[in-house]
Structure formats: C-alpha cells, structure tokens
Amino acid sequence: MRYKNSNIRKCLNTKTIAQCAAFFLYCLLPLKGFCQTGESTVNTLVEMGFENVGWTEDGNERVYVLQNSAYRLQGVGISKAVDVIQKMGLPEKKSCRIIVLNNNVPQISLYYHPLKGDSVLQAERNDWNVSYELGDAWKEARKIKLKNSSLFKVDVLVYPQLAFKNLIITQIYQVLFDLSPAIEVSFWKGMKVTAQLKVPVYNDGYGKYEGKVHPGNLTISQRLRLPYNIFGKVTAGYFNADQYGFDAEFFRPFNDERFSLLARIGYTGTGYWDGFKLHYDPSTWVVTWSLGGSFYWPQFNTQFTLKAEQYLMEEKGVRFEMIRHFRYCSIGFYAMKAENAKSNGGFRFQVALPPYKYKRKGYIPRVNTSANMGIVYNAGNERLYYKQYKAEASDNIMEQNSFNPYFIKSELLNF
Incomplete structure (x- = not known):
C-alpha cells in the first residue's frame, strides 16, 4: 500500500509540473511580439x-x-x-x-x-x-551592415515607348512604337548606370533613323541627400530628345511638407543616332533650366506645380501642371507660355505595368517590363518651341511622387 501511494504522489507531482509549465507558456503567448x-x-x-x-x-x-x-x-x-x-x-x-x-x-x-x-x-x-x-x-x-545588398545586381527592364502625331489631313495618326530594353545597375551608394537600346516595332512617319535599332539613354547618375533635406540627382550621358551632356536637379521640401522647391539645370548638345553611329555638332551646346515650387493636396493626392523655365531653343517661359496620383496611375494636365511662342498645353498620364511583385534570385539578372509607361499629349501641336528632355529612362511623374510622405500615408490607410 505504501508503494502504491508513492506512485500516486509521483504522478501528482509530474502532473503539477506539466500544468505549471503549460500555464507559463500560455502566459507568454500575448508577449510574442x-x-x-x-x-x-x-x-x-x-x-x-x-x-x-x-x-x-x-x-x-x-x-x-x-x-x-x-x-x-x-x-x-x-x-x-x-x-x-x-x-x-x-x-x-x-x-x-x-x-x-x-x-x-x-x-x-x-x-x-x-x-x-x-x-x-x-x-x-x-x-x-x-x-x-x-x-x-x-x-x-547608417553605420550598420545591411543584408541583401542591391549593389552589382542587374535589372533588364523593357520600356514600351509609344509616340503618335496628327499632321497629315488624309491620315488620322502617324505612329512609332518601340520596345526599348535597358540594363540598369548600381556600383555604389546612390549611383546608377543605364544602357538602353531602342528596337522599333512599328514606324509610320517618324523617319529612317527611328526605323533602325539604335541606342537610347546611355547615362550614369548619382543620387544625393544633402543637409536640410535637400534631395539631388546629377546625370551625365546621352539623354532622349537627341540631347547629350549634363543635368542636375534638386528638390527641397519645407517644414510643411505639402510645399516644396524645385530646381534643375542642364548643359546639353545635340546629337542623333544613325544606327550605332552618333552624329553631333559640338557647337550646339545650350543651357536649360527650371525653377519653381510645388503644392501637394493630400486629400486628393493632387500636386500643383508652377515653374519658370528655359527650353532647348533658349526661349524662356512659364509652365503650370496639375497631376493627380492614384495607386496604379498618375494623370493630369499642363499649360505653358513662352516668349515668341503661342500658348500650349495638353495632358499626361503614367500607368503602372504588371507584374506588381517581383523577386531576385541572387545576382542573376532580373528581366521585367519597366515600372510604368506614359504619354504626354501636346494639344497645341507645337513642334518647334517648349522642347525638353528626360535625363534618365526611368524619369516620369509616378517615379517623382513615389516617396511623397502624404502619398505613402494614403497607401497605408487604403491598402
């Protein structure tokens, strides 16, 4: 009988210990975070x-x-x-x-x-x-060692590029459609190299040079964050719009981050590609610049911009833009007036391209479409004045707004 009671006590002790352990683990569950x-x-x-x-x-x-x-x-x-x-x-x-x-x-x-x-x-x-x-x-x-570095990782992005014009009475539109793959890679913090190739798919009315495979944007850029929350980007190389040279742009938000200052200056020459042969005139260098301000309306994710500018024909003018940003697109209109030129304007939009999720496998080049595709519509049909360029292939209105704090906050609340 004494042996039996001893076994019972051992069982009770074991059971009690197990219950205490389970209770302790249960208490820890809310502290998982x-x-x-x-x-x-x-x-x-x-x-x-x-x-x-x-x-x-x-x-x-x-x-x-x-x-x-x-x-x-x-x-x-x-x-x-x-x-x-x-x-x-x-x-x-x-x-x-x-x-x-x-x-x-x-x-x-x-x-x-x-x-x-x-x-x-x-x-x-x-x-x-x-x-x-x-x-x-x-x-x-900034001193900590980061995991999964982005340096030396290659993206091959295919940029669909569409242009059209209505200049012939007997034809609704003349069209140019390119698929333009670009290699993009960064070798140090803030730096990016872009090497683009323009491959014409359909060319109706845009000339023999656009009908040949030829280089697009060939650039090296450096992104900066300076004191007092000044963001900058300096780019050198061959741009679009038959321009090559140097470009620098800066952005500075105020304490009230709805308001910001914008500045840009470029020094470029003119050159065009005949296949892979570059024709250029070293005497055609020109200074272009832009200076203005921006206001962001958080309630409707709408940005208003007013800038004074000098264009590639060295005419000075004023430009106003209103762009509304959505998750998958940005759309708005613009109006311009320059000296010796009639008023001009139009609309522009940018649409995000799928797939919307992508992942690298180590250092294997990642092949995909560009992040988005856009069009600027010139309603005034102005062909001589108001000419500008894009320094990088990835420059567009969606990219410029992608890190806007108010836009990110709205995405957090509406996702």
Whole structure:
C-alpha cells in the first residue's frame, strides 16, 4: 500500500509540473511580439525580397532600414513591410522607426510611438507618421551592415515607348512604337548606370533613323541627400530628345511638407543616332533650366506645380501642371507660355505595368517590363518651341511622387 501511494504522489507531482509549465507558456503567448528580435524581422523581410535591410536600437528607439525591391509600387511595398514589423518586430515600450531607401539613399521615414498603456498588438497602420525627417537615429543606423545588398545586381527592364502625331489631313495618326530594353545597375551608394537600346516595332512617319535599332539613354547618375533635406540627382550621358551632356536637379521640401522647391539645370548638345553611329555638332551646346515650387493636396493626392523655365531653343517661359496620383496611375494636365511662342498645353498620364511583385534570385539578372509607361499629349501641336528632355529612362511623374510622405500615408490607410 505504501508503494502504491508513492506512485500516486509521483504522478501528482509530474502532473503539477506539466500544468505549471503549460500555464507559463500560455502566459507568454500575448508577449510574442515582444520576444521577437529585430534580427528575425530583418530575415523575414529579406526572404520577401527587400534589399539593404538592417536594424539597430538604443534605449529610446528601434530603427529598421530597408529598400523595397520586391514590389513595383513603393506604397504597396512599404505597406507590406509595415505589416511584418507590426506583427513581429515592434519593441516593447519604446518607439520604432522605418527608414526607406532608394538606391541606398534615405528618402523617408515612418515613425511609431506607442502611447502609455499601448501594447504591440494595438499597433495599426494609421499609427505611423510618415515624413522626410529621419530623426537622430539615422546617424547610428547608417553605420550598420545591411543584408541583401542591391549593389552589382542587374535589372533588364523593357520600356514600351509609344509616340503618335496628327499632321497629315488624309491620315488620322502617324505612329512609332518601340520596345526599348535597358540594363540598369548600381556600383555604389546612390549611383546608377543605364544602357538602353531602342528596337522599333512599328514606324509610320517618324523617319529612317527611328526605323533602325539604335541606342537610347546611355547615362550614369548619382543620387544625393544633402543637409536640410535637400534631395539631388546629377546625370551625365546621352539623354532622349537627341540631347547629350549634363543635368542636375534638386528638390527641397519645407517644414510643411505639402510645399516644396524645385530646381534643375542642364548643359546639353545635340546629337542623333544613325544606327550605332552618333552624329553631333559640338557647337550646339545650350543651357536649360527650371525653377519653381510645388503644392501637394493630400486629400486628393493632387500636386500643383508652377515653374519658370528655359527650353532647348533658349526661349524662356512659364509652365503650370496639375497631376493627380492614384495607386496604379498618375494623370493630369499642363499649360505653358513662352516668349515668341503661342500658348500650349495638353495632358499626361503614367500607368503602372504588371507584374506588381517581383523577386531576385541572387545576382542573376532580373528581366521585367519597366515600372510604368506614359504619354504626354501636346494639344497645341507645337513642334518647334517648349522642347525638353528626360535625363534618365526611368524619369516620369509616378517615379517623382513615389516617396511623397502624404502619398505613402494614403497607401497605408487604403491598402
């Protein structure tokens, strides 16, 4: 009988220990968000395809650094990253910041500060403040070693390019359609090389030179973030519109980030391709410039821009634009008036091209369509004045707005 009671006591002790262990584990379940480290969050983001990912923290704030290379649309990619960090990467009882890079250059930050009594499980997308400000933590975050570097990784992007004109009474439109693949790669922070080839698919009325395979944009650019939140890009090489030379553009938001200053200056000559032979005149160099301001209306994601400009014919003028930005497209209109030229205007739009999610496999070149495709319609049919160029193949109105804090905030709330 004594032996039987001893076995019963052993069973009861074992059962009690098991119950205590189960209760302890059950109590830890709500703290899952706290127990996860920043390292596991970084690894998850890397597995999703994000590049230049890292983290650091001090006694006041945890900081994540990342570059969206997994989704074609920045708003979508950043929203996905926020979801992951909210689920498994928020620190306990301290603030959290996400610094978003573009080509290794910081663009914006998303900042979350829990209120007293908040827990990790209460964090939602609308709790994040989006701004061009990076905070003091960037001084330390810039020193950390980032995982899944974007450097030396090649993108082969095929740019569909459509042009049409209505100059002949007996013909509705003359059309030019090109498929223009471009190799894009970065060798150091902020730098990008673009080498594009224009392959005509259909040419009706655009001349024999456009009917031949020939180079497109051949450029090297350097993106900068200067003190006082000044963003810049300097580009050299062969541009579109038969121009080659140098171009520099700068953007500076005010403290009220709805308002910003815009400036650009270019020094270019004229040259055209006959197949792979470049014809140019070294005496045709000209200075073009643009200076103005912009206002962003967050309620409707609409941007108003007014600029004074000098064009390729050296005529000076004024340009007004109103562009509304949606997730998958941007559309608006413009109006211009220059000296010795009649008023002109029209509309423009840019449409995002699928697929909207793409992922690299190591350093294997990634082949895809360009991020988007657009058209500028010249309603006044002006062919001599108001001529401009694009320095990079990827320059467009959607790209220029992709890191706008108000646009990113609207994507967080509406995704």
